[in-house]
Amino acid sequence: MPELHCHLLCSDEYYRPWSEAGIVETETQELVDGSLIDLCGATLLWRTAEGLARTPTLKHLEALRQEINAARPQCPVGFNTLAFPSMRRKDTPDEKQPWVYLQCGHVHGYHNWGNHREEREGREGRHRECPMCRAKGPYVPLWLGCEAGFYVDAAPPTHAFNPCGHVCSEKTAAFWSQIPLPHGTHTFHAACPFCAQQLTGEQGYVRLIFQGPLD
Numbered sequence: 381m382p383e384l385h386c387h388l389l390c391s392d393e394y395y396r397p398w399s400e401a402g403i404v405e406t407e408t409q410e411l412v413d414g415s416l417i418d419l420c421g422a423t424l425l426w427r428t429a430e431g432l433a434r435t436p437t438l439k440h441l442e443a444l445r446q447e448i449n450a451a452r453p454q455c456p457v458g459f460n461t462l463a464f465p466s467m468r469r470k471d472t473p474d475e476k477q478p479w480v481y482l483q484c485g486h487v488h489g490y491h492n493w494g495n496h497r498e499e500r501e502g503r504e505g506r507h508r509e510c511p512m513c514r515a516k517g518p519y520v521p522l523w524l525g526c527e528a529g530f531y532v533d534a535a536p537p538t539h540a541f542n543p544c545g546h547v548c549s550e551k552t553a554a555f556w557s558q559i560p561l562p563h564g565t566h567t568f569h570a571a572c573p574f575c576a577q578q579l580t581g582e583q584g585y586v587r588l589i590f591q592g593p594l595d
Contacts, residue, residue, distance in 0.1 A: 455489035483517025
């Protein structure tokens with residue numbers, strides 16, 4: 381598998397035909413924890429046993445989910461208790477699903493506050509005005525990232541990727557926001573590891589701001 385890793389790491393060689401491509405002296409074929417391998421459009425993440433030892437297990441992720449729910453975060457508008465759904469992937473949000481304003485990070489339940497006429501008619505998509513700070517931006521449901529191998533540590537999930545809403549630890553969000561992944565044949569961009577959606581915004585992720593119970 382000669383110089384396969386260079387398809388991802390070396391943009392100059394990636395653009396050149398094989399007849400013109402040469403060995404990149406500053407690179408090595410040795411796989412280390414976190415190495416990315418591009419296989420004709422499918423990007424593989426290589427993890428070592430030592431690297432995986434620092435990541436959470438599915439059991440640990442489930443415990444973190446239950447810990448967040450046990451804190452009884454509330455929607456600051458409807459005052460209803462929010463809860464992350466089970467780790468099993470779903471296509472539609474639950475009634476108690478947390479939603480976030482990605483411009484500011486304030487977490488709410490789903491509501492129609494700030495749903496202006498142009499938004500209702502679909503011209504602004506899911507953009508809303510946050511009732512807490514008046515920041516305008518995407519308003520999306522939060523989903524706990526359930527693929528443990530994509531985490532770089534076992535810290536609590538406190539940040540969400542923009543614009544998909546997948547939640548993970550701060551270090552994991554910061555790591556993937558700085559990793560350019562191949563997109564098509566000539567471009568690279570940072571993407572959410574859980575859904576491969578291209579990251580947007582200044583950082584590509586946002587810190588979540590939960591409101592605790594009032595009682």
